[in-house]
Amino acid sequence: MIIRSSNANPIQPSEITSEALFHGRRDWIKSTIAMGGAALLPGLAACGAEAQGVRLAGVKPNPQFLATDIDKLNKADEFKSYCNFYEFGTDKSDPPVMAKSLKTRPWTVAVEGEVNKPQVFDIDALYKLAPLEERVYRFRCVEAWSMVIPWVGIPLAELIKRVEPRGNAKYVEFVTLADKAQMPGLRSSVLDWPYVEGLRMDEAMHPLTLLTFGAYGEMLANQNGAPVRMVVPWKYGFKSGKSIVKIRFVEKEPRTAWVKAGPSEYGFYSNVNPMVDHARWSQASERRIGEFSKRKTLMFNGYANEVASLYAGMDLKKFI
Ligand SMILES: Nc1nc2c(c(=O)[nH]1)N[C@H]1C(S)=C(S)[C@@H](COP(=O)(O)O)O[C@H]1N2
Ligand SMILES: [Mo]
Numbered sequence: 001m002i003i004r005s006s007n008a009n010p011i012q013p014s015e016i017t018s019e020a021l022f023h024g025r026r027d028w029i030k031s032t033i034a035m036g037g038a039a040l041l042p043g044l045a046a047c048g049a050e051a052q053g054v055r056l057a058g059v060k061p062n063p064q065f066l067a068t069d070i071d072k073l074n075k076a077d078e079f080k081s082y083c084n085f086y087e088f089g090t091d092k093s094d095p096p097v098m099a100k101s102l103k104t105r106p107w108t109v110a111v112e113g114e115v116n117k118p119q120v121f122d123i124d125a126l127y128k129l130a131p132l133e134e135r136v137y138r139f140r141c142v143e144a145w146s147m148v149i150p151w152v153g154i155p156l157a158e159l160i161k162r163v164e165p166r167g168n169a170k171y172v173e174f175v176t177l178a179d180k181a182q183m184p185g186l187r188s189s190v191l192d193w194p195y196v197e198g199l200r201m202d203e204a205m206h207p208l209t210l211l212t213f214g215a216y217g218e219m220l221a222n223q224n225g226a227p228v229r230m231v232v233p234w235k236y237g238f239k240s241g242k243s244i245v246k247i248r249f250v251e252k253e254p255r256t257a258w259v260k261a262g263p264s265e266y267g268f269y270s271n272v273n274p275m276v277d278h279a280r281w282s283q284a285s286e287r288r289i290g291e292f293s294k295r296k297t298l299m300f301n302g303y304a305n306e307v308a309s310l311y312a313g314m315d316l317k318k319f320i
Contacts, residue, residue, distance in 0.1 A: 053218050053219070053221070054218060054219045055217055055218050055219075056132060056152055056213070056214045056217060056218060056219060058131065058132055059132045059133070059134050059152050059214075059217060060131060060132070060133055060134065061133070061134040062133040062134060062135050065133075065135035065136065065137065065208070066135075066136050072148065073136065073148050073149070073150060074147040074148050074149060074288075074289055074290060075290065076215070076216040078147065078289050078290055079147060079149055079215060079216070079224065080096060080221050080223060080224065081093065081096050082289055083095040083096060083223045083224065084141065084237065084238070085099060085185075085223055085224075085225070085242055086185050086188075086190055086191055086195070087176075087177070087178070087183040087185040087186060087193070087195065087243075088102075088183060088184065088185050088223065089184065089185050090185070090188070090190060094185075095222075095223035096221075096223045098184055098185070099221075099222035099223040100222060101182065102182055102183075102222040102226065102243070103182065104123070104222065104226045104227040104243075105123070105227070106122070106123075107122075107123040107227050107228075107245075108120050108121060108122055108123065108245070109121045109123065109126055109228060109244055109245060109246065109247060110245065110246045110247070111159065111163050111246075111247045111248075111249075112246070112247075112248055112249070113169065113173075113248040113249035113250050114165060114166045114168050114169035114249040114250065114251060115163040115164055115165050115166060115169065115249050116163070116164035116165075116166060117162065117163045117164050118163065119162075119163060123227045123228060126159070126211075126213075126228065127213055129154060129158050129159060129162065130154040130155065130158040131154070132152055132153065132154060132213070132214075133152070133153065133154065133155075133210075134150050134151070134152050134217070135150070135151050135152075135153070135210060136148060136149070136150045136151075137149060137151060137208075137210075137231060137233040138233060138298075138301050138302055139231070139233060139237055139240075140236060140237060140272045140286060140297065140301045141236065141237040141238075142236035142237065142238055142266070142270070142278060142283075144281060144282075144283065144285065144286045144287065144297075145286060145287050145288070145289055146286045146287070146288050146289070146295070146297075146301075147288065147289050148288070149215055149216075150215060150216055150217070151210055151212050151214070151215050151231050152212065152213055152214030152215060152217065152218075153210040153211050153212035153213055153214070153231065154210070154211050154213075155207055155209065155210065155211070156172075156204055156205070156209045156210065156211045156230070157204075157205045157206075157207065157209070158211075159211055159247070160172070160204060160205060163249070165201070165249050166249075168251045169201060169249035169250065169251070170200065170201055170250070170251050170252070170253075171198050171199065171200055171201060171204075171249075171250050171251070171252065171253055171254055172198060172199050172201065172204040172247060172248070172249055172250075173196060173197070173198045173246075173247070173248040173249075173250055173254035174196065174197045174198065174199075174230055174241040174244050174246070174247055175194050175195075175196050175241075175244070175245055175246035175247075175248065176194055176195045176196070176197075176241045176242055176243050176244050176245060177194070177243045177244075177245050178193040178194035178195070190261075191257045191258070191260075191261055192257055192260050192261070193257075194257075195241055195242075195257045196241070196254060196255070196256050196257050197230065197238070197239055197240075197241040197254075197256050197257070197258075198253065198254030198256050198268065199232065199239070200253075200310075202310055203232070203307075203310060206306070206307065206310070207306075208232070208233055208234065208303060208306055208307065209230070209231075209232050210230070210231040210232075210233075211228065211230065212225070212228065212229050212230065212231045212240075213227065213228055224242070225240075225241075225242025225243050225244075226243065227243070228243070228244050229241060229242040229243065229244060230244065233301055233303060234271060234272060234300040234301045234302075234303040234306070234307045235269070235270045235271055235272060235301075236266075236270045236271075236272060238258050238266065238270065239270050253268055254268075256268060258270075262279075264279050265278060265279040265280070266320075267319060267320030268319075269311075269316075269319050269320060270320070271300055271307075271311065271316065272297060272298070272299070272300055272301035273299060273300070273316055273320075274296065274297040274298070274299060275299070275316075275317075276316065276317055276320055283297055284296065284297055285297055
């Protein structure tokens with residue numbers, strides 16, 4: 001999937017392009033180069049609900065994470081209006097309305113467990129741990145729809161290095177906000193709240209794994225998991241927990257919300273795999289939001305070259 005090294009394609013550090021410029025990969029690259037000297041955009045001054053829609057400063061497109069078959073980004077409107085965030089309702093159109101009032105400042109993320117340097121990060125410090133990158137990833141929901149999104153974030157590995165995991169830290173658990181006062185969906189028992197997700201340590205350290213603060217050059221909208229979420233592009237979308245408040249390093253495989261809800265349907269690994277059907281539907285194809293005909297689903301969502309080695313020797317029909 002890596003099509004260009006930064007040497008072969010010398011994109012200058014530049015501000016992010018606006019959504020209107022995202023017509024295609026080539027246009028995206030051209031416009032990015034053209035904007036090399038564009039004026040700086042405002043920084044991270046916003047707070048409260050107003051953080052939504054604020055442009056992120058200092059974001060550098062990372063052309064190494066631009067899949068060869070990505071020819072068209074989804075529209076920001078599609079991304080913001082078709083959402084899964086059960087804390088705000090189970091309908092795709094619920095979170096854009098119900099999450100409006102989510103308070104994303106002040107916000108802290110506690111990083112704890114089997115680490116030498118447990119820390120509580122203020123969200124505005126977390127942004128600054130490493131340079132913000134823009135990465136265009138395919139995103140595949142277990143429900144067999146997909147999108148192509150220009151995310152903004154930092155490699156999760158940057159955070160992990162700083163807290164110094166101990167030898168017995170084998171997994172990372174992500175705990176997301178569960179606040180009844182703000183989240184009407186918690187009244188439903190569709191999931192066992194809080195929404196918990198997890199990764200094996202090598203998955204968490206993988207360069208594709210992105211601690212994500214924004215998309216389309218802006219801070220995440222509340223319904224998309226503000227102020228911070230995970231993006232793990234070779235796994236079904238539910239592995240990418242939204243509105244994270246705690247990251248725990250643990251010895252045993254975390255019991256995740258979806259595994260608890262239906263272990264025969266949602267495994268811990270949840271790697272995108274067209275060869276293994278979901279208990280109730282095929283995973284062989286998907287509908288890209290905005291398109292009519294279906295596309296074939298790619299093994300590991302198209303990231304096999306990067307991640308297949310993580311699962312060498314594992315029976316992927318068993319470890320779903
Ligand atoms: N906290 C939390 N995170 C979550 C979910 C959720 O219900 N709650 N849904 C997941 C699912 S199923 C998907 S497909 C993605 C959707 O992300 P998007 O709506 O920003 O595209 O978020 C994931 N993260
Ligand atoms: Mo999903």
